[in-house]
Amino acid sequence: MTTRSKGKSTQSDQNKIAAIQKHLNNRVFLLDASLIDKPSDGDIQIISLRNPSNEKSTKYLYAKEKQQFFELLSFSEEHRSWFANDTVYPDGNLYITSPFDPLFLALYYIRRNSSDRCQPIDQTIVDEDFTNTHLIADVMTVQQMSMIADQKGDASLKAFKYNESKALIWLSLKCEKLAKSLKESHFHIGAKSINYIKTEKVGNESQNDGEYLSYAYGIIGDYITLELCEKLSDKLGLEKMKPAMAGKRKSLIELENNTLKRIKSEENFATANMLETVSPSPPPPKEKKVSAKELKMAKAATGTKSISSFFMKK
Template identity: 30%
Template structure:
């Protein structure tokens, strides 16, 4: 008697499906260490999120996830229940360093950066210091003093605003060159342009870019940047934030919890379509031309006037 082939058991979250930049997994002859996933403080929310260091801690990447209900992956001969698709993209380490410099600035004195970027809850934050190279220099966000052979820094609001403004301007340039629709000319539910590109104002581009950059800033810093850009505050968040369609894909970091890859998927909840019974399906095919509804036979007859 033939025996049934047993299905391979599904695994937990030991395997992920990841899309990443080449720089996230490439190694050099000087440093062949594998990338490392760590927990760091999210600069926008202050909560725990997952990040990845690569290139001997010289590059840092953020991890974001795309998730919908009832998704899984078939990998080889196994089924993986975690159907999320993770995106690993580079992030400027200065965004992650900013909260520590702002906190240390309250003391009002110059300090070594090693003394400022310390956190008992997130000990891996010290790895960020290795990422502060030429393009992520502290000179963009802090004043600098050198005493002997040691450098001391102090957070500078003025320098930070100018640095963030350059970030916004570069983002606006990319949006225009990539022909991406922004502002009120986009239907958020369908991400379809309803305005001509010439009808989109520079303010709409600035607001859209500000919304993207603000995903890496605290609420107070985002508000200060809005003032620095000389943009009036608006009450409706729809005019500031990117369309919901774009947000659905990947706008939230992977939050680290007990499963180490928790992701909030409330926005993806959907109600299943209502199924028709066999009788309802057959009635739907009947030609109802000239037929009266059942309520017509029970409605009161119109009164006739007496002669």
């Protein structure tokens, strides 16, 4: 009787876990129309690659037919869920895909593996910890690689050696182009209110350009190593901003809710910890308040001996 009821309980728990896992596997994605226009089987893949900035595992979306990478972001909000097809899905995150230049990924590997020697792309862009790294080498063209490296030997070999001067020029152009786009779209930068900025007169135009450039530099800096980020700062003439950027370059996994987060590679691609109950931490002990009377008594006792001192052996 006991064994039978225990077996039923175990089966019931497994069914509940399976139901929860089924809900967790349903998520809402915001995709580009080109990605869902008659896709073939296995065309769209969610893969894990090494983040070129912090070297941690990060999720990307790869469109095989288009040979295009997308950065996978999530917009999370507290106490949020989705209601679809008469079902409530507990994962209320909104997953967003953003086109991503794979040359940032290639830059990390060629800078690490081909700084002092020339070798083919398929031998440069390799990573034992990430099996899908070869996809980066598959989509790289000679024209793209020539922006950050020098081609050596026979053209059919596609062998390159890292050129830091080229890489910094390419990154500088990325920053300048992004800064121009932000300015033309009237993107708001700064702590002042938008209404206040509209009413005030624009004083120093070059100063505004510098603000947009530094903001663009902060965005591009999230896709390169800290060492290369500092060299880019020198290239753009933003040396004075290094201390400020050091505080800005924090992992997106530490950001609060209501922000866009890069999706880290975790077990079950999201929230296995939703199946566990976390016990709340005990509240910190309250500090005992000292009354005015106790303060006066302590002050009066200053310099006096304890009564036990009279009974000590001399």
